[in-house]
Amino acid sequence: MLKEVFLGALRNKDVKISKIKDSNFHKILAEASSRWISYESVPEICESAGIDSSWNRRAFQGLQLYVIDAVAVTSTNKILALEWEEDIAGSARSELLESRAMVMEASVAQKAAGKADNICLDGSLVSRLTKSKPEAASEIVKKCTSCIFISKTSESRLQFGPMGSKAGDIYYYGHTSKEAGFSIPVETQFCHAPLFEVYARLRDHTPVIRIEIMSNATEQEVKSTLNKLRYHSVGGYPYCLKLAHNTCKITNEDIDRLASIYGLQNEQGARDALNE
């Protein structure tokens, strides 16, 4: 990058930051603070499972070799369910692969249901399904009713958008304090089902995570959920999700190996595989 960019950033950082941290910022912080319930979770021994999916593809002269997989794995590395799909096709658009992956996760979630005390999915149901067709989305929602969705980052402005917030809600909760606790659950609707949104910090000084709960969520129920998540969490994040991510991740190397099985590795082609 041009070094001028850095120099410019150094010169203008105060102006740029003050655009976000305007007077409104402090108002929102105060609001976030008033919605925050201080709570130090108590680890509750349980079996948590994480669900994640991954996809990757490689193009070969107009052909697409693609793979999608999804897994449900406990924090002790017990695999509860898995699914995958791989094929060579004329086209494999990323939106298609993305939505197929989501369907697969839902299906894995359904298979894993009842096999663990706590089933977590990576990301946000809402943001992952906003582009889907309503019928498809509600099909997925049905399969995931007993799951909770956890994301490390979020753009949701559900709570402070009306106050004219510039950043996502998670940003303000992250800045109110550094202590463990959670925000008062906020109920919304998604695909005609109730959905509760909670921001939480499992331990002091860990990052805030966003939690979506698809069943009724009282304060007491949130506390119990946090206690379960706290057990086998690392750095304020459930370890089962990290394991799930690592287990299903499809690397470029993986897709190259697969290409080699199909004898495609010597073909010339646009190398547009995505993951690292």
Add this chain to the structure above:
Amino acid sequence: MSEELGILIGVTKPDQVTFESRRPVSIGEYVILNYGIDKVLGLVEKSSISSDALGSSIRNYEEAFESKHVAAENRRDKSYKGYIRILGYVAELKKCKAILPALPPEPGTEVYEASVKDLDAIFAPSGQQWVMIGTLLRNTGVGARVDINKVVSRHLAVLAMTGMGKSNLVSLLAKEIARISGTMVIFDYHDDYSTLDMGSNNINLLDGRINPRLLSADKLAEVIEIQENASNQMHVLRLAFTEDVKQRKGEDFWDALIHAASEVGADKLYREAAAKVVDKIDDARRKFHTILDPSMTDPLALLKNYKINIINLVELTERQANIAVSFYLEELLDDRKKATRQNKGAAKSQPRFPAPILVAIEEAHVFIPKDEDTDTKYFASKVAREGRKFGLGLVIVSQRPRGIDANILSQMGSLAVMRMIQQDDQMHISAASEALSRDLIDQLTSLNPGEAIFAGQWVNLPTFVKVDEVKERKIGGDQKAVEQWSQLAALKQQAAKESSESYIPSGYIQD
């Protein structure tokens, strides 16, 4: 076949492979792989354990603490990796030949623990010349033997920091050689060996003594401590030390030498020097009367065949010791030459030593120093070069390898190296001997007392050995000052009590 230990992964090379193990592996462990035409032996040179959860992405203690718990419950969390150096076909190693398969093994090849039977055949072969020295360091169920024939014919260097077990190893060799009725001569500079107890009468202890009559004038000057640059005194001694004087025995010799020296002083030019020489002779005669013995018969006659001859040099100065050692080396080499010629039917007189001898020199950096020419160095280098032909083996022992003459060090066909942390010591050894690879030298700092790397001709393979401790050796261990002081203090207190009791009048009642 023993238990499967792991599977080769990654890129394999003909001499180096990596494997994923089912358990942590220790450095120095031996493993067997099946490929090429037969069983192949490998040595674990590096070992690592990693954890998925406890990876390098951990940012703080809290995360580490939490990850520790999740790692403990995840059976697939740990990776145990071993890095193997391929040593060669087992069958060939038994014959002391390291032959590597030309092709690297395929990834996926299974790795097995080496069985005691395989290892025994390589590290503890049968045959009388193979004597037991200890066990393999990491496979203590396997004995470690060394080839004594190779020690005698190709020499040995025992090198380590002080207190790491050099003298212990030499004692052990001596014990084993005594057991097979061999002949050995040990020059004992620190009285390390006089307490060596071998049960039977296998030991011949003698004090290092010098017969001044058998010396050259220059060497005599050295032993009576005439300065090298005192040329007038040297001149006086040379003139005084006549053939006639050399014929006198016992006290008569000293008297005659003094007389002759004073006579040289009749020349005004040398009066002062002669007076000094007479003083020096007188001094030496008194001070060194246990060492300088003009009535001594041939010193070689005191050494005994088929025994461990321990020559005590404790009371000798460095120069005297040097002269004594060089004297013995020269005579022994001559005698062994004679014996060898006699076997060919060409000798005139009877040799004293009809069979090969092993000579051990402690403090080799003193007697065979790097940048100084000593008498011992001259003859030691002769023995190092010619000993093979005449059956005179040399064991040099030192805690300062960098101080030893590189030429002689390079002639030592076998090495026993224990803990050594000084870089320049390590460099000196690796420069002088190809028997010890850089990788092995890097391991030297991690050894404990009594642990050694054996390399060179006396073993089939470079080997990590736990040397047996010779329990009978009493001296050589560190003195325990505090213990001894408190013992002494206790004794003194008791004595004080006793003596004060004697002042107390009888009938006096203490309350």
